[in-house]
Amino acid sequence: MPTYATSxxxxxxxxxxxxQVRVTASDRxxxxxxxxxxxEASRKDVRVAEKTEVDFADGHLSVxxxxxxxxxxxxxxxxxxxxxxxLAAYLAHSxxxxxxxFGACELRMASGRVELDRVDALEANIxxxxxxxxxxxxxxxxxxxxxxxxxxxxxGTVRLSNSGGHAWIGHAxxxxxxxxxxxxxDVDRADGSVTATTASGAIRIGRxxxxxxxxxxxxxNIEVGIGRHATARIDVDSERASVRDSVTPAGNPxxxxxxxxxxARTRHGDIIIQRAAS
Numbered sequence: 001m002p003t004y005a006t007s008x009x010x011x012x013x014x015x016x017x018x019x020q021v022r023v024t025a026s027d028r029x030x031x032x033x034x035x036x037x038x039x040e041a042s043r044k045d046v047r048v049a050e051k052t053e054v055d056f057a058d059g060h061l062s063v064x065x066x067x068x069x070x071x072x073x074x075x076x077x078x079x080x081x082x083x084x085x086x087l088a089a090y091l092a093h094s095x096x097x098x099x100x101x102f103g104a105c106e107l108r109m110a111s112g113r114v115e116l117d118r119v120d121a122l123e124a125n126i127x128x129x130x131x132x133x134x135x136x137x138x139x140x141x142x143x144x145x146x147x148x149x150x151x152x153x154x155x156g157t158v159r160l161s162n163s164g165g166h167a168w169i170g171h172a173x174x175x176x177x178x179x180x181x182x183x184x185x186d187v188d189r190a191d192g193s194v195t196a197t198t199a200s201g202a203i204r205i206g207r208x209x210x211x212x213x214x215x216x217x218x219x220x221n222i223e224v225g226i227g228r229h230a231t232a233r234i235d236v237d238s239e240r241a242s243v244r245d246s247v248t249p250a251g252n253p254x255x256x257x258x259x260x261x262x263x264a265r266t267r268h269g270d271i272i273i274q275r276a277a278s
Contacts, residue, residue, distance in 0.1 A: 004056045006031045009084035009103060012061040016077065017092040018048065018069020023079045025100030031061060034078040048074040068092070089114070107131070109144075121156070146183075157192075164201075175211070184220070202269070207276035212261045219268035225276030230258040236271045237264075245273040 007029050014021055020038070035052045037045035051066040052075060061081070069075055071093040088106040089096050096114045105116060107124035109131070116122075116133045124131065126144035132151075133140075139156040142149060146164035153171040160167055164182040175192040178185045182200040193211035196203045202220040205213060209227040226232045232247050264271050 002033045002054050002056070004031045004061070005029065006059070006082055009082050009086070010059050010061055011086040011088070012079065012081060013063070013088040013090075014077070014079075014096070015062075015064045015090040016052075016069075016075075016094045017065055018071060018074045019065055019077055019094045020073045020075070021077045021079070021089070021094060021096045023081065023087065023096070023098045025081055025083045025085055025098070025102050028080065028082055031056065031079070031081040033061070033063060034076075035063075036076045036078075038073050038076055042074070044070065045074040052077070084120075087119075109147075126162070203264075208260050208262075210258045210260060213263065215262070215264040217266050217269060220266065221269045221272065222264045222266055223272040223274075224262050224264070225274055226260050226262075227258060228275055230260045232273075233259070233261045234273055235261075235263045236273060237266075238269060238271050239267045241266070241268060241270045243271045243273075245271075247273050247275060 010031060033054050035049050037049040039045045048065055048067045048069040053064045053066060055062045063077060083101050084103050086103040090108045091112050092110040094112045098116050101118045104121045105119040109126045109129055112129045114131045118135045121138040122136050122140040124142045126147040128145055128147055130148045134152045136151060136154045140154060140158045143161040147162060148165050149167040151169045154169060155173045157174045158172060159177045161179045162183055164180060166184045168186045171189045172187055173191045176194045178196040180198040180201060183198050184201045185196045186204045188206040190205050190208045191210060194205060195214045197216045199218045200220060201217060203215050203217060204223045207225045207227055209230055213224060215222050226247050234245055234248050236243055262273060
């Protein structure tokens with residue numbers, strides 16, 4: 001079990017195929033790596049574990065599987081490192097689960113599942129798979145193929161571009177730029193501006209408190225909830241379905257510093273504009 005003295009945050013790179021990776025960041029002064037076969041009776045699992053390379057130099061930890069494991073996983077890699085460490089993960093049919101606060105995170109993913117607890121920033125290219133992030137403190141740039149993305153909260157700007165799938169953001173405190181060929185975009189709360197374009201997919205903003213929403217799709221419903229105390233300016237149109245705007249006829253509340261401008265267009269989908277639930 002390799003152990004390295006690390007008085008502060010490090011940079012860790014994990015390059016694996018057929019692995020289950022668990023990384024914990026905490027207040028500690030060392031870094032510990034444990035590599036184990038999932039099934040000790042499996043020659044392949046044992047071989048993958050034995051050929052996994054672990055190196056540490058100049059504040060950089062590198063963990064690589066030199067033999068491809070089973071799609072269900074052949075090795076378990078457990079890493080404990082200092083809080084605030086950067087993490088880069090290059091994955092093929094692998095799972096990664098992190099606990100604790102990390103610095104910048106880079107993700108290159110062919111397939112698999114990733115759960116990130118807290119990161120300062122995120123840069124990701126995802127061919128396929130499922131990714132969930134609890135909190136992103138800074139900017140996020142995400143692109144790739146068809147995948148599922150879930151972000152609990154994002155303090156910085158988020159740019160997401162893919163070919164399909166589903167993207168959910170719980171609370172976006174800064175601007176969002178979302179584009180896809182066929183992805184559903186679901187935002188519970190947006191404090192900044194939102195640009196969302198998808199050829200085939202639904203777009204939903206549960207509550208928008210301020211800024212501009214520019215929302216366009218070819219097919220799929222568009223739904224926007226306006227903050228209860230925000231002044232709203234609405235410009236929406238659906239070519240072949242209905243528009244339900246309950247905000248404009250009711251008028252705006254007392255003058256407020258919060259203003260929401262909604263520009264929405266769809267060909268085959270309903271548009272619903274309403275006041276958000278308190």
